[in-house]
Amino acid sequence: MNPNTLADRLPVFTWDRIAPLREKAGLYPNGPVDLSIGTPVDPVPDVIRRALAAASDSPGYPATRGTAELRTAAAGWLARAHGVSVPPDDVLPVVGTKEFIAWLPVMLGLGPGDVMVHPALAYPTYDIGARLAGATAVASDWSTAGPPLAGPPLAADRESGRIRLIWLNSPSNPTGRVLSAADMRAAVDWARAHGAVVASDECYLTLGWETTPVSVLDPEVCGPSRAGVLAVHSLSKRSNLAGYRAGFVTGDPALIADLLAIRKQAGMIMPGPVQGAMTAALDDESHATEQRERYGRRRSVLRDAFVSAGWRIDHSEAGLYLWVTHPAYDCWSAAELLADQGGILVAPGELYGSAGSRHVRVALTATDERIATAAQRLKELRTG
8 A cells, every 4th residue: 555645635634734823822921812723612501411411321322313302303403593494304413513524525425536616715624525535626616696607616527527516614614704595596506407415514503693694405595395405513613512523414305314324334323422412402592592692792802802903804794703814914924923922823714725815713712711811912912
């Protein structure tokens, strides 16, 4: 076996690339403020922890498809929170949505000669999924004002193979941009006409600040049918369950059945106690409302602090991040400045694609005390 094969297939892990910035921020007096990865820092709500404990006597193998209670809770939450109607039998739990995103191209049978389209500025795992499958990844955005269906994707279709999978991500990680129902419908219509699957990563769907994000399964987007469409949901941010690896996918019943069959064979099973905890999380809105309000307050503090310090906020109308730029710096220089002179660790935008070369991504996931510390340090930051 060629020892360089794996290195050729996969890039350096995203967060390893900012290790020098992390080291610099760590040297700052009174410690760093980590606004980079976006990992939750607030407690897991008691209602969820109690459910986890109650389900902890779980000696047998759990069902890959999830318990009936979990699937019913997920379907109920979609209906209440987003006006989306799906049968519980069309819900499939996943072991964290990053796992699902990375392996979906493989599970759909993509390979050499196939094309997967993902947003131009995107979570790196979409690209990793194409690499694992041996397919070609094409970065491109979708808009009714001028969808790039006549641009890079169709060029890729002719030169590299047939488009098999299109990823949408609204609200976007990293930019916080929200796609309109019309934009999403354009992607769904095109995909259906060309035999492709649309998968929508909706893990920030509940975090709309200046607009209300819409699910790809909203009838205004996909019509009366869910054919060829998948929606992926995570409880990592809504319920502080990143450590539980709790998410689910729903949509086209035929695709869900195929994915279930594959996941049974591969042993991709959510642990039984986590299924119990996730059921409780989906059935309870009070903790999610409290967490959303917490993020909203932190967002206001950071947004005001960056703007007052001479930075500009682009997009960021939803989601868990601010997409920030400064006229004097590219993304790496800006991140270096923040780490070195402010002890603030952020993610350079280029990690998410070349179009992010002038921006940094600022996460809202730090304690109130650390957020306040970052705001104070921004006041003192020299950017001239």
